Amino acid sequence: xxxxxxxxxxxxxxxxxxxxxxxxxxxxxxxxxxxxxxxxxxxxxxxxxxxxxxxxxxxxxxxxxxxxxxxxxxxxxxxxxxxxxxxxxxxxxxxxxxxxxxxxxxxxxxxxxxxxxxxxxxxxxxxxxxxxxxxxxxxxxxxxxxxxxxxxxxxxxxxxxxxxxxxxxxxxxxxxxxxxxxxxxxxxxxxxxxxxxxxxxxxxxxxxxxxxxxxxxxxxxxxxxxxxxxxxxxxxxxxxxxxxxxxxxxxxxxxxxxxxxxxxxxxxxxxxxxxxxxxxxxxxxxxxxxxxxxxxxxxxxxxxxxxxxxxxxxxx
Amino acid sequence: xxxxxxxxxxxxxxxxxxxxxxxxxxxxxxxxxxxxxxxxxxxxxxxxxxxxxxxxxxxxxxxxxxxxxxxxxxxxxxxxxxxxxxxxxxxxxxxxxxxxxxxxxxxxxxxxxxxxxxxxxxxxxxxxxxxxxxxxxxxxxxxxxxxxxxxxxxxxxxxxxxxxxxxxxxxxxxxxxxxxxxxxxxxxxxxxxxxxxxxxxxxxxxxxxxxxxxxxxxxxxxxxxxxxxxxxxxxxxxxxxxxxxxxxxxxxxxxxxxxxxxxxxxxxxxxxxxxxxxxxxxxxxxxxxxxxxxxxxxxxxxxxxxxxxxxxxxxxxxxxxxxxxxxxxxxxxxxxxxxxxxxxxxxxxxxxxxxxxxxxxxxxxxxxxxxxxxxxxxxxxxxxxxxxxxxxxxxxxxxxxxxxxxxxxxxxxxxxxxxxxxxxxxxxxxxxxxxxxxxxxxxxxxxxxxxxxxxxxxxxxxxxxxxxxxxxxxxxxxxxxxxxxxxxxxxxxxxxxxxxxxxxxxxxxxxxxxxxxxxxxxxxxxxxxxxxxxxxxxxxxxxxxxxxxxxxxxxxxxxxxxxxxxxxxxxxxxxxxxxx
Numbered sequence: 029x030x031x032x033x034x035x036x037x038x039x040x041x042x043x044x045x046x047x048x049x050x051x052x053x054x055x056x057x058x059x060x061x062x063x064x065x066x067x068x069x070x071x072x073x074x075x076x077x078x079x080x081x082x083x084x085x086x087x088x089x090x091x092x093x094x095x096x097x098x099x100x101x102x103x104x105x106x107x108x109x110x111x112x113x114x115x116x117x118x119x120x121x122x123x124x125x126x127x128x129x130x131x132x133x134x135x136x137x138x139x140x141x142x143x144x145x146x147x148x149x150x151x152x153x154x155x156x157x158x159x160x161x162x163x164x165x166x167x168x169x170x171x172x173x174x175x176x177x178x179x180x181x182x183x184x185x186x187x188x189x190x191x192x193x194x195x196x197x198x199x200x201x202x203x204x205x206x207x208x209x210x211x212x213x214x215x216x217x218x219x220x221x222x223x224x225x226x227x228x229x230x231x232x233x234x235x236x237x238x239x240x241x242x243x244x245x246x247x248x249x250x251x252x253x254x255x256x257x258x259x260x261x262x263x264x265x266x267x268x269x270x271x272x273x274x275x276x277x278x279x280x281x282x283x284x285x286x287x288x289x290x291x292x293x294x295x296x297x298x299x300x301x302x303x304x305x306x307x308x309x310x311x312x313x314x315x316x317x318x319x320x321x322x323x324x325x326x327x328x329x330x331x332x333x334x335x336x337x338x339x340x341x342x343x344x
Numbered sequence: 345x346x347x348x349x350x351x352x353x354x355x356x357x358x359x360x361x362x363x364x365x366x367x368x369x370x371x372x373x374x375x376x377x378x379x380x381x382x383x384x385x386x387x388x389x390x391x392x393x394x395x396x397x398x399x400x401x402x403x404x405x406x407x408x409x410x411x412x413x414x415x416x417x418x419x420x421x422x423x424x425x426x427x428x429x430x431x432x433x434x435x436x437x438x439x440x441x442x443x444x445x446x447x448x449x450x451x452x453x454x455x456x457x458x459x460x461x462x463x464x465x466x467x468x469x470x471x472x473x474x475x476x477x478x479x480x481x482x483x484x485x486x487x488x489x490x491x492x493x494x495x496x497x498x499x500x501x502x503x504x505x506x507x508x509x510x511x512x513x514x515x516x517x518x519x520x521x522x523x524x525x526x527x528x529x530x531x532x533x534x535x536x537x538x539x540x541x542x543x544x545x546x547x548x549x550x551x552x553x554x555x556x557x558x559x560x561x562x563x564x565x566x567x568x569x570x571x572x573x574x575x576x577x578x579x580x581x582x583x584x585x586x587x588x589x590x591x592x593x594x595x596x597x598x599x600x601x602x603x604x605x606x607x608x609x610x611x612x613x614x615x616x617x618x619x620x621x622x623x624x625x626x627x628x629x630x631x632x633x634x635x636x637x638x639x640x641x642x643x644x645x646x647x648x649x650x651x652x653x654x655x656x657x658x659x660x661x662x663x664x665x666x667x668x669x670x671x672x673x674x675x676x677x678x679x680x681x682x683x684x685x686x687x688x689x690x691x692x693x694x695x696x697x698x699x700x701x702x703x704x705x706x707x708x709x710x711x712x713x714x715x716x717x718x719x720x721x722x723x724x725x726x727x728x729x730x731x732x733x734x735x736x737x738x739x740x741x742x743x744x745x746x747x748x749x750x751x752x753x754x755x756x757x758x759x760x761x762x763x764x765x766x767x768x769x770x771x772x773x774x775x776x777x778x779x780x781x782x783x784x785x786x787x788x789x790x791x792x793x794x795x796x797x798x799x800x801x802x803x804x805x806x807x808x809x810x811x812x813x814x815x816x817x818x819x820x821x822x823x824x825x826x827x828x829x830x831x832x833x834x835x836x837x838x839x840x841x842x843x844x845x846x847x848x849x850x851x852x853x854x855x856x857x858x859x860x861x862x863x864x865x866x867x868x869x870x871x872x873x874x875x876x877x878x879x880x881x882x883x884x885x886x887x888x889x890x891x892x893x894x895x896x897x898x899x900x901x902x903x904x905x906x907x908x909x910x911x912x913x914x915x916x917x918x919x920x921x922x923x924x
Contacts, residue, residue, distance in 0.1 A: 088666050090589055097593055098530065121659045122666070123593065285648070290662040290677050301658055304509040304650075308530035 053337035060333020066326035070134050070319075077131035085132040085293040088123045097123045098309040117315045121302055122291075126312065129293035130319050136294050137323055140209055140278045141271035147213035148274075149267050152220025157259070159221070160228030161251050171225065174218035183280060186211040190286045205278075205294065208287035212277045216270060223266050227259035234258075261338045269331035272324040279320055295320045394419035395883045397890040404918065405430040411719060411916035413741070417889050419882030423868045425837075425852075431741035432861035434748075437838050437847045438706035440855065440866075443791065443818050443827050444909035446834035447851055447888045449874045450881075457891060457899040463815035468834030469851060471496040471795040473875040480812065485794075485832055490873040496795035497783065498805040503829055505812050509650055512808050516541060516776055522799060523777040523784060523792075525809040529596035529655040535776045542779045544786035548599055548770035549607050549704035549845075550653035551712065554585070554664065554697050555765040559726035561692035572642065572696065573726075576634040578763035581697075583620045584627025584671045590663055591769045594656040598772025604756050606712040607770045612739070612748050613709055616756030619767060627671055639672025643696035646677070647685035650810050651824070652773030652790065653701030660768075661699060683814040686823055690906050692723025700724070701771075703790050703824060707845040709752055710740050710913065717759060720916035722908055725764035732758045737915070743861055781805075785843040790824050791831045793842045819892050820902025822909060833875075837866055837885065851880060894918040 054060045073080065089095040092113055100118045102108035117126035155174070159167040177185070189211035193201045201207055231237065232255055240250050279296025281287035288294030290301065295316040302312040396418045398404055405415035405428075415428040429436070439445070448457075449467060456462035466474055471493065472485035483503040487496045504521065506512050509528030515521045517538070527535055527543070535543045556572045571577045591601050606613030631639065644664055648657050661677050668675045675697070680688065688694050705711050715721060718740075719733045732755055739751030775792060777784035780800035785792060792807075799805040813826030818834065821827060839850035849855075855866040872880035891899040892910040896919040900907070911917050 086666065088663065090593075121656070122662050285679055290658065290665060301662075304528050304656075305530055306510050307513065307534060308528070 050338065054333055057333035057336045059329045060337065063326050063329030063331070063333055066322060067330060070323050070326060071138065073131050074135035074138055077128070077135055080131060081125060081128035083125040083128045085129045086124065086291040087128070089119065089125065090123055095119055095123060097121065098305060098312070100309070100311050118309070118311045120298070120312050121305055121309070124291075126298075126315050129298060130295070130315050132293040133295045133298065133316060134319060134323065136288070136292070137275050137279070137320070140205075140294075141275040141323075141327070144209045144213045144274040144278065145216065145267050145270045147210070148216035148270065149220050149263060151213075152217045152222075153224050153256070153263065155217065156221035156224025156226075157228050157251060157256060160225035161232055161247070161255060167225075170221070174221050177215070177218045178222075180215075182215045183277060186215045186277060186281060187284070187286060189214055190281055194286075204286065205282070205288040205292065208278050208281040212274050212281070215277075216274065219270070220263060220266060223262050224259060227262050228255055231255045231259045265331060265335040265338060268327060268334050272327035272331070275320070275327070276324055392419075392422045392881075393883075394421060395886040395890075397886050398894070398918065409919050411920060412893065412911075412918060413915040414889075414893060414918075417886050417893075419886045420865075422881045422883075423870060425866045425868065425882045425885045427855075427864040427866070429862045429864070431737075432743050433740060434743060434861060435706065435708040435710045435740070436857070436861065436864055437855060438708050438711070439913050440852075441836050441838035441840055441847045441850070442705050442909065442913070443831045443834065443836060444821070445889065445892075446818060446830065446836045447880065447884050448834075449876065449878045450884050450887045451878060452874065452876060453887055453891060453899055457817075457901055460901055460903070463817045463820075463903045466816040466830065466833050467874050467876050468830075469872050469874050469880060470831070470833045470835050472501055472832040474816065474833055475500070477816070483813070483829060485829075488875055490875075490877075492869060492872045494795070497797065498794065498799040498803075500804040501794045501832065502804060502806045504806065504808045505810060505825065506808060507649055507810055509655075512810075513776075515808055516778070519778065521806040521808040522781050522802065523775060523797070523805070523807045525775050525790075525792075525807075526650045526652060526655065526773050527776050528650070529594065532596050532774065540779050541776055542781075542784060543774050543776050544784060545598055545772060545774045546652055546786040546790070547609070547788040548652070548772045549609060549707070549788045550651070550701055550771055550773075551602055551605055551607065552653040552660075552699070552701040552768040552771060553602075553605065553765040554581075554768060555689075555694070555700055555724060556581075556697060556763065557692060557694055557724065557726045558764070559692075560695040561723055561726075562695055565695060570695070571634075571636055571640045574634055575762060576630060577636060579620070579761075580627045580630035580634060581668070581671065581673070582627075582763045582766050583623050583630065585664070585667055585766055585768075586622045586624075587619075587766070587768050588622065589667075590660060593663065594659050595769055595771050596655060596773065600770050602767035602770055605716070605759060605765070605767045606709050606756075607704070610704065610707050610709055610712065612752040613712065614756075615749055615753035617760055619760060624670060631671060631673075636672070639674065641674045641676075642668075644668075644675045644677050644699065645685065645688075645694045645696060646679055646699040647682040648679050649682045651701055651771075652703055653769065653771045654699065655771060655773065657699065664697070664699070682811050682823065682825075686814075687904055687906070689724045690722040690822070690908050692726060694724065698724070704845070705789060705827075705909075706840065706847070707788075709748075710736075713752070713755060713759075714740055714915075715909070715912035717755070717764065718912060718915065720911040720914065722906070722912065729758060729762045729764070732762065732764075740915075787840075787843050788845055789840055791828060791840065794832050796842055815903040817902055819888075819910065820904065820907050837868075851885075895920050 094113045097119055102112050102115050104110055104114050115125055120126050155170050159170040190207050193207040237254050240254050278287055282294045282296035283300035288297040298316040299313050305312055404410040413430050415430050418426045420426055452467045471488055471491045473488045475484040475486045477483045485501045487499050512524040513527055513531050516524045535541050556578050558573045559567050567573050587601050591599055603618040604614045608614040644661050646657050646661050665675045714736050717732045718736045735751050735755035739748050742748045742751055775786045778800055782798040783796045794805055797805055809825055811825045813829050814823060815821055816830055818827055818830035835850045837852035838847045841848050851869055851872060852866040853869050855864050857864050891897050892907050895917040
């Protein structure tokens with residue numbers, strides 16, 4: 029009887045919501061938890077940047093007594109003399125507080141990652157779902173275009189697009205950072221389109237889709253109400269991992285001078301701007317570089333955890 | 345020795361005329377003409393056919409088609425060239441020593457100037473000849489066996505380049521290069537503390553300036569709405585920039601804030617009033633009075649290339665951006681490729697503010713002032729100011745010190761009034777070598793002579809500079825990266841002493857003036873060979889100058905055809921193109 033009772037308890041699970049289940053599964057993944065904690069710290073730093081630092085990210089502190097250009101970190105509790113002004117991460121080549129710039133850089137990098145991936149997901153989802161659902165020539169044409177885009181090295185294509193955008197005389201393409209985000213987002217579209225198409229191809233053959241069709245639902249209705257919601261899981265995993273890639277690629281473009289411009293506190297631009305001070309003031313590379321690595325690590329760990337939690341094939 | 349034969353000379357002349365669409369024998373005003381000279385031929389019994397340019401001699405002086413200070417250039421005999429000037433020029437020797445006025449072989453010019461191949465394949469008389477130019481990578485020079493002077497110490501010299509000061513230093517420390525140009529200002533201490541390396545400081549005979557273009561030559565640009573066309577706005581910005589902060593923050597020891605455009609070490613450089621004192625509030629008030637109480641938007645143009653006058657381009661640009669923001673002016677930063685930036689600057693295509701500088705080519709005020717603000721200057725500052733050009737013309741043609749002093753005082757005061765640019769700094773800089781490179785030196789003119797430097801324990805000398813030359817026909821180059829390479833390959837009538845600024849005879853044994861300094865007679869050195877085996881003669885000198893001087897000359901082609909130095913230093917071109 030014990031066995032029967034146990035079987036009964038398994039066949040009548042407690043009623044829970046989908047999101048709560050998902051979150052619960054994610055929180056069971058150690059890597060996801062570490063990623064979330066790191067991300068939380070970065071998010072807090074970004075939100076509280078104005079509170080945590082007395083200086084603005086673009087303030088040139090020539091009027092602050094004792095503020096010396098390229099000087100290293102000075103933290104009073106760690107033994108730095110009280111007579112010197114405290115700068116947790118030192119001062120940069122233009123006498124700006126590196127700590128303030130790194131914190132504000134977090135704000136910018138998170139925005140960049142989210143917006144870029146969001147853009148890529150929206151376009152990629154549209155292309156992938158249409159191609160996967162309707163198949164035929166539409167599928168062929170769209171996927172061949174995606175194949176062509178995938179054939180280019182991502183960063184090279186992004187450099188080309190950024191340069192091309194900057195030469196176009198369009199009002200919304202004026203900001204180089206926006207151009208870089210647009211380019212990175214555009215380059216990432218094929219990845220999401222491919223993922224979405226594969227997902228849709230699998231979902232469209234399910235019984236509930238056939239049932240909807242039998243009940244007379246339109247193609248658009250089936251795609252929007254039946255297929256898309258059930259095909260999002262791999263996209264969420266890919267998107268979480270993609271944010272890390274997007275942050276890195278935008279930083280790379282900014283490092284090359286194609287993304288954020290002075291005085292914007294973007295990590296890649298900050299590293300690029302001090303490349304010739306690498307020996308005289310290595311801290312100017314270490315702090316933004318560390319912040320960049322930490323945020324990429326956070327999104328990668330979270331992405332891995334989300335994948336492990338949401339992919340039924342990986343459930344143990 | 346070259347044998348002088350009439351047929352090849354006439355054939356050459358026919359080629360030039362044919363390029364003009366004319367038949368030999370037709371009269372062509374700007375073309376060189378040959379006439380029988382009474383002077384004896386250098387060898388053999390064939391008379392030397394000396395060229396005169398232009399054919400009507402000095403009558404071109406003051407003519408509408410000749411705003412320059414040269415009336416004519418005459419090859420009197422194979423070894424004698426006469427420059428007839430329109431006005432005295434006390435800086436004549438300094439000018440002809442400059443590498444843009446190096447001498448090319450006549451036949452080589454005719455064969456390679458029109459199609460532009462001379463830009464990649466220079467043929468000079470210098471101690472080194474071009475062996476290979478791997479675009480984007482390096483330039484290899486090998487010692488020229490037939491060099492007339494002391495044989496170069498190193499059998500070969502390799503020029504490499506990197507815009508990154510950190511990379512140059514790493515390569516020097518690793519021993520992969522023997523010498524580097526412009527180590528980063530923050531790395532001077534590192535080099536001085538390394539016993540394997542030697543730092544050679546370079547005197548700050550240069551100027552960094554923030555240039556304003558009062559009338560950009562950009563299609564569709566509306567100068568009516570260009571705040572920088574307003575002199576009051578430029579004066580306000582001149583007051584609002586803290587130049588001392590820039591020098592103290594970004595320049596190495598030995599640098600100084602510029603009180604005038606020309607460094608004070610150069611005679612007559614600092615006549616007239618000193619530049620505006622920094623007064624931010626006065627600048628803000630002046631901007632408001634000029635109609636810009638809320639500022640305006642503009643662009644800061646620069647090239648990300650380190651020079652002695654600009655050791656930290658992006659950082660200085662960022663600081664300028666911040667200082668302009670304090671005045672209410674919002675500036676974006678536009679970084680351009682080096683050669684493109686210079687070409688755009690010369691063509692007057694840079695609107696907004698541009699960061700550029702100037703290193704001395706020869707120690708005379710004309711080199712700084714005439715090049716930038718004289719009648720023959722480029723369009724980088726837009727429309728010229730007549731009171732400046734007049735004063736500079738007077739200063740360049742005056743013989744007496746008192747007259748020159750008065751002229752440059754007037755010119756400098758007018759520059760301060762019109763503010764075509766803001767002089768920022770005279771930057772100290774340096775070069776660094778391996779400690780075992782005997783003969784290593786820095787030059788105040790940035791023309792280090794590789795021929796006198798030993799490669800130490802290596803069998804070749806490797807030099808790393810900031811950038812790749814745009815071309816090696818330096819008549820049409822103005823970038824120091826190109827000029828330094830040219831100076832190893834080509835020679836002018838005079839030269840500057842190694843590591844100094846005094847002029848010394850080079851291809852000419854002597855250039856002697858008449859009493860009023862308007863006629864300069866140069867006697868050429870005998871037995872000088874070009875790298876291709878041909879021999880130097882007076883016609884080479886005439887044609888080398890003529891193709892630069894005459895804008896209508898079929899060989900006036902170059903790399904982009906601007907020939908900036910000639911126009912600026914000699915007052916303009918013969919047959920100048922019509923003003924746009």
